[in-house]
Amino acid sequence: MEDYIKRAEKVLTPNYRRQPVLLVRGSGSRLWDSAGKEYLDFGAGIASSNLGHSHPKVVAAIKDQADKLIHVSNLYYTEPQLELAELLVKNSALDQVFFCNSGTEANEAALKLARKYSRDKGKGGYEIISARNSFHGRTFGGLSATGQDKFWKGFEPLLPGFKFVDFGNLEQLKALVSKDTCAVLLEVVQGEGGVWPAPPGYLAGVRKICDENGALLMLDEVQTGMGRLGKLFGYEWAGVQPDVITLAKALGNGVPIGAMLARKDVAEVLQPGTHASTFGGNPLATAAALATLSVILQEKLPARAEKVGRYFAEKLDQLKESHAAVKEIRAVGLMLAAELKVAKCERVIDRMREQGFILNLTQGNVLRFLPALIIEEKEIDRMLSALDRELKVLDPEAK
Ligand SMILES: Cc1ncc(COP(=O)(O)O)c(C=O)c1O
Secondary structure (H helix, E strand, C coil), rough: CCCHHHHHHCCCCCCCCCCCCEEEEEECCCCECCCCCEEECCCCHHHHCCCEECCHHHHHHHHHHHHHHCCCEEEEEECHHHHHHHHHHHCCCCEEEECCCCCCHHHHHHHHHHHHHHHHHHCCCEEEEEEEEECCCCHHHHHHHEEHHHHHCCCCCCCEEEECCCCHHHHHHHHHCCCCEEEEEEEEEECCCCCCECCCCCHHHHHHHHHHCCCCCEECCCCCCCCCCCCCCCHHHHHHCCEEEEEEEEHCCCCCCCEECCCCCHHHHCCCCCCCCCCCCCHHHHHHHHHHHHHHHCCCCCHHHHHCCCCCCCHHHHHHHCCCEEEEEEECEEEEEECCCCCCCCCHHHHHHHEEEEEECCCCCEEEEECCCCCCCHHHHHHHHHHHHHHHHHHHCCC
């Protein structure tokens, strides 16, 4: 492994804190490293491989499409792109789709759309309000909308016109929104920020404030979409109709693809030449995403995520009762977190990996569980009994 690390240090930019493991193969919720060691994956490539690794229907769709046509530009029509857009529209509250390659690009498209819509419709305001502790990506637009200044350091000045409110606080939003606001951009559950679900009634309240002020409601479903929260899209829980949503991560089950979906009268301001992406929605990526979405729908994976997620959350609640080291459990569907009371939680991730469990850590002390939606209850039990042992070691520090 040292040899790989040395080679990587030479040629890869040092912007990731990688774990010392070389992964070579995956199937379902399992991963294998170069030494043949098996892992149960509770990260799914950060909420991306919702069907599990190398799902046979996605693999077949990629192989079939690669044989036929990998890429042409958006100057032409292709079948998988059109079929994917039709399926997304049919299963969402939105009318039209712009395809891109990542979550930050989907948000970038939404931010540009909001400004253009405001100008074209004669309002003219260009301010965007998002939430503190949010995460919307790393391009200058996504970064400017991200309400965590640790990500801004060294990159200022950011774009003008971005303002922040506390997530869940309608009074602050009411006070900040003005004729200059063109959109409000929010996650349904703040993921990277530590798994903080929107409080009940919050998004409906935001919808009302947006309507009263002629601002678009744009929901970043990059992490929460595609069944993870127990519905195909997270906004379905809140019973609101957003004007724009953004998707990526699990849309292609690991194949890079992003999408921005919008109401027709909003989307129509994106006339030819206003926005574009060379690879956005190319045949290979959309064939993978079409297979992914078809499996999610056919196998009713959102309902499964809700059921298994409830089981997982109950088990985590029990774990909290027996460990001083656990501060709080937060969960919606298969997006779950155990916030710990101790520092330096990377050691938990390392110890769990050594025992064959891949976990994710966010905000330094929040264990985030984002398994494939096909994870089984007995696999959850196996991971939690290992975690139980690790937490026992940490408990004395928390007392
Ligand atoms: C809610 C949210 N939005 C946007 C992004 C950025 O997505 P990407 O890394 O694909 O650019 C992420 C990534 O974690 C995310 O969680």
